[in-house]
Amino acid sequence: MEFRTYLIRRLLLLIPVLIGVTFLIFLLLQFFSPAQRAMLYIHSPQQMRNLDLIIAKYGLNQPIWKQYWTWLLQIFHGNLGWSTVVGMPVTKAFASFLPATLELAIFATPLIIFTGIFLGTKAAANKDKLIDHITRIAAIVGWSLPTFWLGLLLLMVFYGFFSGFLPPERLGNAMDAVIHSSSFIRYTGMNTIDGILNWKWDVTLDALRHLVLPVITLTVINTAFIMRLMRSSMLETLGKGYVLTARAKGLPESDVINKHARRNAMIPILTISGYLFASIVNGVVITESIFDFKGLGWWAWEAAVNLDIPSLLAFALFSAVLFVITNLVVDLLYVRLDPRVRLGASEQ
Amino acid sequence: MAELVRINNLNVRFHTYEGVVQALDGVNLTIFQEETLGLVGETGSGKTVTGLSILRLIMPPGKIEGGEIFFDVHGNGLVDLLKISEPEMRDVRGSQIAMVFQEPGSALNPVFTIGDQLTEGIMLHRRHEIAGLAIDTLDRRLADEKTAGFFKPGLVTTRQVLRIVKANPKSRLVRFIQRTPLARRTLNGLRAEADKIAIAMMREVEIPDAARIMKHYPHELSGGMKQRVVIAMALCNNSKLIIADEPTTSLDVTIQVQIVELLKKLKLEFKSSLLYITHNLGVAAEICDRVAVMYAGNIYEVAGVVDIFKNPLHPYTQVLMAAVPKPGEEPRAIGGSVPDALALPSGCRFHPRCSQAMDICSQICPKLAEIAPGHYVACHLFQGEQSGTAH
């Protein structure tokens, strides 16, 4: 089907999913008192004094359908509620936490994907040799490590033992003061990039130093996963007829593997990318909470522990949107990677 | 006729977890220049392994463990392919010796176009030649477009690059250029020339609308078309030897006929030798000059095609011929079954199923001997006590 039609169709499908996701949480919310749920509707501290009025105004004692509708209308007016955990409107909190998580994701995701694919390919190409065994064991170990345990262990060694070599949080105190000073312009909110743009390299370096451990923690489990999948996919591909044909043509082994086999082997990886995405989001929450890395994951965790409903809801909304967009991108990549697939065929 | 391939005492073993399989057991075979040799036998007899061995494409757990495979690589005498280096062997594969596989569907990579796959081999092995052609084309363009001064620097650079390619086609420098994104564009001319050769080849194999098909993907073609593409791929580099492993088995009968006719025509045109592996005696009769009969990892009879059908000497060959159903007759099956590869019978591998087996047959394995001019048989019936090795 036509590309534009397809795109519109997929984006429209976003809506029922969002409705489903938010409704699900709404259902769960009913376990809370009206007072707690009222937090969804206010956007300044002063309003907290008038909770009764708010409960009445938004009909928090009414049937769930009406409440849900009221809340939806609210969202369209741009009000996502008040976050008790950080004491600011949810929308503002979201905007302030997004860059941190983005930074983490930008460093970690390519690392995960490329390392996973590279090592998986190497392992399959050298099956049963030393590099294969090492990779397989590393993959199994990595996959069995609890993320939070790894994070804590890393902190214990690199922060505790090496006295603060790789510290938690996003920035040290000194650099923190710098970025909050008036001469520092926040272009993106991401410390590494802002540091470069402001021509303050020490900020960038410090930010990088703080990123090392969280990125490693986030990467290990997910790389292990991709590695194993890539290896088995590659092994299956190497048994195919066109690989033998490629060899019979006299192609150098590197071409056989990197050109002919790998592209076909990557196709199943696309299939699990939805799962990978979920895994990374989970990892972000845990990693940020361990390292006190104040991003969306950290915010979500604090919100959960402190029963901050509006924040949780916002986070859920965000992930749902991200999930659908990721799926869309994956489907488009499918078409590009595998000529046998036509747009819309993967919806089977 | 001069010899093109001579296989001496080839031994191939597969080390599986269930045990060691002796796939080829001292195979001796000769292929002459410009002849079509049929390699006939039941499934599991080792025909495909023989073909793959010539190309040194036996992968673990299989291993070539003994013997020699002589091939006339440079036109001046036989060289043992098993002793040359891997890069040298790669030069042979796809250019001097090409292979056509059984399943055309799986022989083609689904993510690349037909054009990509056809030109791949050409650009790899005929680089010197197409670089020359590309330079000629470029020269013509430079001469014509004196007015297109804007493009000239680019064109001249490209020409220089192509000259380097022509001078030293397989050098590191060329490989480097192939990999660098912008520099790669200078090599587009090579692809254009390769495309021309590919299209010409497709016309040879009677693929209609060749230029358009070049842009298609394998899954868009029918089985017969795909097999023609695979044959075209094999012919692209004017190989001296083409190994065809059951090229028609997976196709419809009507297409089979077409492909066989095509192969006969190409055989005359291209003057390469053809090793035609099949279990179908009828096709072998159609297309081969000589036929070798294979059983359980060894060759038991070799003769001219007329000879072997009119006068099969080895008991196995006789039974094979008799098993082909003729109109009006009852089909006659061969008693027994193909031996378990892990536990081959001692002596002559066929003796348990042989109606004329003698005592010696279970002890000593017979060797090929010339019984009549050009007619070789490995059987104790014709050799007395002389030759043979104990197994």
Place this chain on the structure above:
Amino acid sequence: MTGLKFFLHNLKKNPLSFVGFTVIFIFVIIAIFAPLIAPTPKGQFNAYMIPRAGYTTVPKPPDAAHPFGTTEGQYDIFYGVIWGTRTAFIIGLTVIFSILIIGLTLGSISGYFGGAIDEIIMRVTDIFMAFPSLILAMAVTIALGPSIKTIMIALIAVSWPPYARLVRGDILSVREEDFVKAARGVGSSHLRIIMRHVLPNSIYPVLIMASLDIGAVVLSAAALSFLGLGVPTGYADWGQMISFSRNWIVGTVHNPFAYWYTVAIPGVFIFFFVLGWNLIGDAFRDILDPRLSRR
């Protein structure tokens, strides 16, 4: 090769799987004999609550009375990890079993009947999958309060969609096979066809996924407890014990590793438990997947 022989042969081929089975076997023994290995103090009603040797915050190193030391709040680590084994098995097996049932049921219905039912069920799985599992689990835990049942419900809610999808996919491909049409032709009921013809063929990938997933489920449960959103405080659970160690990972001024036991020991238990299941899951996959095992 017949079943058992094939199984043992593959075990030989894959020594790591043998390690997996051994490790899990050891854990099973620990779980079964927990009351003997780490007896519950007299008078304590709920065996799963870790006994406390006082209320001071600073963890104490291993000694005679507490073989693995105590963690923050003086919870006995030894008791905690031994009984934590039981918790892990309970959570892992219950959740996996439940999602197998749910996944098989919904997946079969969805795949076999197709049409509107299929669409609806698939949209529902989409919605559940769009949720990052941790957040949904957190939301369920908040709503229902901390307890082991809550964790299990949360994890079930989060983990069932891939199973339903897998089963549905398999059924879609098996459904068109001739033997199913033949069964319909003979007049078999839908349920009979599903149970006798379709499921036996589709079940292997699901089993493989389940065996690989037990480790993941336990990891998620541990993560939830670590974040404080799982079991009640003081419950014998590995994840929670690690959360107690958070403030102590930097040790004292003189010795950064002073409180290593608070973080290392429970972590080692989780790691080997998950590792064991992963190795077993791998072994199952190698055995049950005919293409791979023919090497």
